[in-house]
Amino acid sequence: MVPGIGHIGAKHLIDGMGNAVDVFRLRKEIPERIPEVSQRVIEALDCPQAVLRAEQEYEFIRKNRISCLSFHDEAYPSRLRECEDAPIVLFFKGNTDLNSLHILNMVGTRNATDYGTQICASFLRDLKALCPEVLVVSGLAYGIDIHAHREALANELPTVGVLAHGLDRIYPHVHRKTAVDMLEKGGLLTEFLSGTNPDRHNFVSRNRIVAGVCDATIVIESAEKGGSLITAELAEGYHRDCFAFPGRVNDEYSKGCNLLIRENRASLLLSAEDFVKAMGWEVSAHSAKVANVQRSLFLDLSEEEQKVIEILEKRGDLQINTLVVEADIPVQKMNTILFELEMKGVVRVLVGGMYQLL
Structure with a gap:
């Protein structure tokens, strides 16, 4: 909440001072311990309004039984921790292990076709049979995202939705029932405080968490431009595996997938069996x-x-x-x-x- 200090800068301060408490308590000692930190940053830490806002959020998460996962907590997603721009705090409500052995995300267009929804259904059904312990992550958005969550639940696979806003709301509202069902076997994860609006730029920020918490990204359907291609690009930057289902060359919502495959930015995927073999998740x-x-x-x-x-x-x-x-x-x-x-x-x-x- 301190103006001008982002995730990377915050982690640098915490590492240099030993813990977040001492960043504030021993603020005047920062120049000695971390000489490269500017005076502007040190002055910015004298920020009573940030402390007040943090106290309000603490009361919100306590009242709603939300887990607040700081960067060094054991329950913090270890895969995400390795990403340079990982958030220093995550908020989670649910019932699953964010460090499960096998985690994948399924993303795609908001304008899912019958082809895309059928892939979601058949892929997760077959995956459950081949590798029963898999956590499925997506963004709770319209289209492929919500189908991935619902098919995961239908096949008794845990599923986590990563939100572009705080845990005081569900967006879109029509997905509320699915979100509630996910709390029993999966959950909802966000870096945003309560009261945060689902603004456009938050979805791009959200996508890096979707990519970072997983072993692999699977793009089901996508136009030539879209959020799922951003997630695929982020996954590549994090050295994660990326897969895409191909489609007919003239289909609007397969053009993005075909492009990823053509440019060798994603492996061609035809079945759950292909995926399990590529990831080495089968019993060897x-x-x-x-x-x-x-x-x-x-x-x-x-x-x-x-x-x-x-x-x-x-x-x-x-x-x-x-x-x-x-x-x-x-x-x-x-x-x-x-x-x-x-x-x-x-x-x-x-x-x-x-x-x-x-």
Whole structure:
């Protein structure tokens, strides 16, 4: 709530001072601890109205039993935490784990056709059979978003809607019943305070959370321009997998998907089976095998390297995002660990960015 301090600047202050309380309590010591912070920022922190607004919001979330997840909380989505522009606070109401092992988002046009709605239904039905423990994320908007939520509920998959406003309202209002149903198996997530209007720019901001909390983005239908293409672009920037269902070349709401596929910005997707195989979410036949004895010859394996090996032994081939969640190791550090293990001949990279024990 302090004017002029965004998510990245706030995280820099918290990291430099140790915690958010000391950013305010020891404001005058900031120049010594974080010399690069400007005097303008330090003066801006003397902001009684921000504290008053925070107290009002605290009362709102307490009264409505909303979870306030700060950046370093264990329940904060670990995948999102690795994104530079992740919010320092999220508000969540619901009943699911935002750090579930398998999380995907399904997005698309607000003008969904029968083709798009049928894909939502068949894909999630088949996905439930192939990989029962999946969290489905979308934006609770008209079209593909609301169909994805409803089909997830119909197949008893948890589903989370990421909102472009506070938790004091549901927009659009006609989706209120679905939103209430989602609280029982899923939930509603937002970075915005109560009283925030669903303004246009908030939807773009919302899309980065949709992309950041997930392992993969699936675009069902999209015109040549639209919010779902922004989500796909954000997912690519976060080094997440992106998939798109193709459509007929002349169909208005398949042009965006076809474009993503043509430009190699999304993998062509035809079925839930394709998706599960690409993500390595199927039960791997070799996961139950005993580890190769040769690995025990490496006496210089670190504790974290050994931890990664044990996860791969137990789970089989995995992508880096899943390893990050399982091992609770930051993605930058995980990249280094996997590189070292690859150099030692312990793991190899497969097509689709899967890591396999040798």
